[in-house]
Amino acid sequence: MSQNKTAFVFPGQGSQKIGMLLAAHAAYPEVRDTFAEAAEVLGYDVWALVQGDDQDALNLTETTQPVLLTSSVALWRAWNAQGGATPDIMAGHSLGEFSALVCAGALSFTDAVDLVRQRGRFMQTAVPVGExxxxxxxxxxxxxxxxxxxxxxxxxxxxxxxxxxxxxxxxxxxxxxxxxxxxxxxxxxxxxxxxxxAPFHTELMKPAGERLAEAIAGVAINTPAVPVVHNVHARTESDPEKIRALLVEQIYSPVQWTRCVQTMLDAGVGAAVECGPGKVLTGLARRIDKSLLCYAIEEPADLAEAVEALGEHQCEGA
Structure with missing residues (x-):
């Protein structure tokens, strides 16, 4: 099979850091607008938090999750504004699955940013600190x-x-x-x-799953415009109600990331873009398959390079 397809992958908790997206925020109005939109939903200045000096506040799960989702969606919007090619498939690591679904058109950004704030709170309180x-x-x-x-x-x-x-x-x-x-x-x-x-993705998170099921029940979910590979079973899903159930199940189930990447490789993916802060997933992808071309796009120069390279990558396979 020709490996001419492109994947977008979205990071989860652990990729956050003080000062992230500073150059992208200066370069792209889409990034500035996305952070402003998140601030309206969340009721606090998300950008000020990211650029402050309180790493502990940034690392609070109910803060980290909406901040990372906002960062990924901001870079996705900048990618599109710069003429980046539409990927063939997407996946996100844990929280990143919500980012993928927003960028695939299955969830609205405003719904998702509030939902993952609640998800973070539910996960944090499911097990007492220290246990x-x-x-x-x-x-x-x-x-x-x-x-x-x-x-x-x-x-x-x-x-x-x-x-x-x-x-x-x-x-x-x-x-x-x-x-x-x-x-x-x-x-x-x-x-x-x-x-x-907290012990994420274990059976101890089932109380968090029950609360997330209530929160997500009223959220509109659409069929993704780009297929998204889900953490629970490493397959794509087009039925919105099955996606809703998978997002709940994911909170107390293992993240099958190696299998998710393999699913994308089996579908003909030869290049992957990490859409979010840092390069954690880029490093994992190279450990899974060294032949995979990987691009991390947090920095404007890297985003511009990836836009050009992947335009050529898709043309070569056309």
């Missing part, structure tokens, strides 16, 4: 991680399958610690605690 934890496991295969988590007392499971050899586990703090020791004994190169305050 849950997450850790990245480097250098061990998925089957071994799943087996050792299942053998550990308490709630702990693999929740982010980010790339071959990079998996995140989560659950009750004591269970995550115990599983981490077992995984190191089994040959993991590293087990690194993550600076998060």
């Amino acid at each position: 849950g934890a997450m850790a990245a496991v480097i250098g061990l295969d998925d089957d071994t991680i799943n087996k050792l988590c299942a053998e550990t007392d308490g709630v702990v499971a693999a929740v982010n399958f980010n790339s071959p050899g990079q998996v995140v586990i989560a659950g009750h703090s004591a269970a995550v610690d115990a599983a981490g020791e077992a995984l190191k004994t089994a040959g993991a190169r590293k087990v690194m605690p993550l600076a998060v305050s």
Whole structure:
């Protein structure tokens, strides 16, 4: 199969940083307008928060989620204004799935930015602070991680399958610690605690899922104009009601990111654009398949380069 198709991928929590999108905000009115639109919905100056000096405030889950969605949508609008090619397929990592659905026309931005603020609040309050934890496991295969988590007392499971050899586990703090020791004994190169305050994508998030189901019930969802690969099962979905259910299920289910990228590769994708701050997904994509051309577009010069390169990429495959 010719690998001439293009994917857009949207980052999740962990990509936020003070000072992000500074040059893009100066260069593109679409970025400025998007942050202003988010501020109207959220009731606070989103841009001032991003450019301030309080990383802890930015890292609060109910703040991080709308800020990252706003950043991704802002860059998507700038991409289109600069004449960027329409991608063939999209996917987002955890929260980024909401960004993908906005950019694919399935959700309105104003609905989504309020929805992910609530999602962040629900996730944060589902488990008391200190009772849950997450850790990245480097250098061990998925089957071994799943087996050792299942053998550990308490709630702990693999929740982010980010790339071959990079998996995140989560659950009750004591269970995550115990599983981490077992995984190191089994040959993991590293087990690194993550600076998060809740065990995302575990069964402990089911109360958050129930609250999200109530919040999303009244939100309009359309068939995406661009197919979006979903985290739960690594397939696309066109039925709005199934998309609604998947967004709820996603909150307490593992993120199958490696499979999502493989689905896009199998569909003929040869180039991927990371639409949001940072280059986390670019790094993961290269670990999954080194042949994939990757572009991160937070900086205006990088966005302009990607617009030109991907215009040629699509022409070559026409």
